[in-house]
Amino acid sequence: MASKLDFAHLPAPDGVNGWWESLPPAAPARTVTGEHAFDYVVVGGGITGLCAARRLAELAPDASVALVEADRIGRSTAGRNSGFFVDLPHDISSESYSRSVEADKADVRLQRHGIDYVRSIVKQHGIDCDWRDDGKYHASVNKKGHAALTHFAEGLARIGEACEWLDRSAIEKVTGTPFYESALFTPGCSTVQPAALMRGLAATQPANVTVFELSAVKGMDTGGAAKLLKFAGGSITTARVVLCTNAYAATFGGHPNGLLPVYTFASMSRPMNPDEIARLGGMQSWALIPADPMGTTVRRLANHRICIRNHFAFRPNLSVSDSDLAKSRQLHQRSFERRFPMLKDVELQYTWGGALCLSANNGALFGQREQGVFEAVGCNGLGLSRGSASGKLIAEYALGESHALIDQLLRQPHPRSLPMRPIADVAVTAAIWMKEFSAGAEL
Numbered sequence: 001m002a003s004k005l006d007f008a009h010l011p012a013p014d015g016v017n018g019w020w021e022s023l024p025p026a027a028p029a030r031t032v033t034g035e036h037a038f039d040y041v042v043v044g045g046g047i048t049g050l051c052a053a054r055r056l057a058e059l060a061p062d063a064s065v066a067l068v069e070a071d072r073i074g075r076s077t078a079g080r081n082s083g084f085f086v087d088l089p090h091d092i093s094s095e096s097y098s099r100s101v102e103a104d105k106a107d108v109r110l111q112r113h114g115i116d117y118v119r120s121i122v123k124q125h126g127i128d129c130d131w132r133d134d135g136k137y138h139a140s141v142n143k144k145g146h147a148a149l150t151h152f153a154e155g156l157a158r159i160g161e162a163c164e165w166l167d168r169s170a171i172e173k174v175t176g177t178p179f180y181e182s183a184l185f186t187p188g189c190s191t192v193q194p195a196a197l198m199r200g201l202a203a204t205q206p207a208n209v210t211v212f213e214l215s216a217v218k219g220m221d222t223g224g225a226a227k228l229l230k231f232a233g234g235s236i237t238t239a240r241v242v243l244c245t246n247a248y249a250a251t252f253g254g255h256p257n258g259l260l261p262v263y264t265f266a267s268m269s270r271p272m273n274p275d276e277i278a279r280l281g282g283m284q285s286w287a288l289i290p291a292d293p294m295g296t297t298v299r300r301l302a303n304h305r306i307c308i309r310n311h312f313a314f315r316p317n318l319s320v321s322d323s324d325l326a327k328s329r330q331l332h333q334r335s336f337e338r339r340f341p342m343l344k345d346v347e348l349q350y351t352w353g354g355a356l357c358l359s360a361n362n363g364a365l366f367g368q369r370e371q372g373v374f375e376a377v378g379c380n381g382l383g384l385s386r387g388s389a390s391g392k393l394i395a396e397y398a399l400g401e402s403h404a405l406i407d408q409l410l411r412q413p414h415p416r417s418l419p420m421r422p423i424a425d426v427a428v429t430a431a432i433w434m435k436e437f438s439a440g441a442e443l
């Protein structure tokens with residue numbers, strides 16, 4: 001029986017990605033032109049697709065693998081994030097990141113598996129992406145935030161994970177700002193320059209992987225043994241497809257409407273000059289997550305820039321407007337000024353947005369969607385570590401390998417369906433608005 005997937009919404013340039021802009025110019029892209037045949041095609045060159053293509057090639061060295069990406073690798077979502085490879089529980093729909101003991105332990109196992117895999121590639125190939133195993137700070141600005149951190153610390157104790165409290169002056173010594181009241185340090189988180197990492201992962205793929213960029217799949221005939229993927233300039237025939245398109249999968253058709261494309265936004269400052277660096281003080285590099293998941297994430301980068309992230313918006317059509325970007329920039333500016341009054345002249349140079357793939361029940365899609373079509377979709381806001389693991393493991397699953405974590409991923413709940421649009425639009429937007437309102441001072 002012939003079946004089709006229509007890729008209704010393709011990635012759009014949502015603002016200007018500061019991580020990408022601060023790298024040297026990229027080498028020219030290889031695009032899909034003419035007709036090709038590969039044994040495997042991985043669709044989506046984010047962290048999930050990059051790990052899936054690599055793992056297929058590692059385990060099947062005689063097979064040919066194509067990795068196809070609509071944008072440049074490193075410029076789209078996986079190269080737009082705040083660069084936290086989070087190892088610990090991080091349910092952003094909860095009020096303190098934690099879930100049940102069993103769910104938290106399962107998350108940690110999976111996330112560490114992903115982090116270890118990517119760290120080993122970075123080390124093996126010497127990928128220059130500012131990889132740091134320096135941990136992260138969860139910081140609160142008031143009593144409510146402190147209570148959320150206490151709850152998080154209790155959750156960590158229940159699963160035997162270490163953390164360390166910092167009082168106001170200790171966290172000020174790290175960040176240079178007196179803004180935060182208290183913080184919890186957790187040592188296992190790694191951080192990166194995400195665009196540099198994605199570029200490096202693409203450039204160091206095994207020899208049997210061909211990477212195509214600026215090559216959006218426009219449609220796919222998946223019914224027979226041979227699948228046909230159509231592009232503006234050509235086509236690829238293959239026996240097996242692995243879909244790693246995260247939020248974009250929400251619009252393919254055939255999926256429950258439980259995948260929620262929710263955008264979040266970031267801004268990056270220009271580099272601080274020596275006088276500004278001295279005025280700020282603190283450590284040269286640090287990574288901070290708000291006590292309330294809807295609050296503001298901040299990183300001080302070794303290149304003397306500050307990167308700030310907040311604000312969420314449900315955008316089922318997978319693009320944001322100029323007014324979304326202008327509003328986000330305004331929010332970022334306000335959050336920056338509240339934290340760094342000593343840096344009045346340091347302007348935000350870049351602002352951008354990127355699509356997360358959330359679901360109401362933290363569900364995700366992993367496995368075989370139909371004969372020869374596999375998928376690893378649904379980062380739930382934590383794509384760097386979860387995507388690394390699920391990309392690696394979907395490749396192993398497609399090749400018939402077994403692993404306890406594959407079983408874990410196959411058992412996870414599917415995204416829970418929501419009411420049809422426009423009711424879903426109103427419900428999701430209202431839920432985000434209420435959570436942002438409640439985050440209050442953490443913004």
Ligand SMILES: Cc1cc2nc3c(=O)[nH]c(=O)nc-3n(C[C@H](O)[C@H](O)[C@H](O)COP(=O)(O)OP(=O)(O)OC[C@H]3O[C@@H](n4cnc5c(N)ncnc54)[C@H](O)[C@@H]3O)c2cc1C
Pocket residue numbers: 007009010011043044045046047048049068069070071076077078079080081082083084085086215216217218244245246247248263264265266309353354355356357378379380381382383384385386387
């Ligand atoms: C501002 C911001 C901050 C964030 N901070 C963090 C963080 O600190 N830590 C963390 O873990 N996560 C963070 N995230 C989320 C993280 O970026 C995502 O979870 C992650 O990118 C998911 O990886 P992925 O490979 O599964 O999907 P994606 O990165 O979305 O990759 C999917 C790829 O598929 C491509 N694609 C889509 N349709 C097609 C098509 N038809 N043809 C070809 N290619 C197609 C897209 O261009 C895209 O590159 C953040 C996100 C944003 C926007």
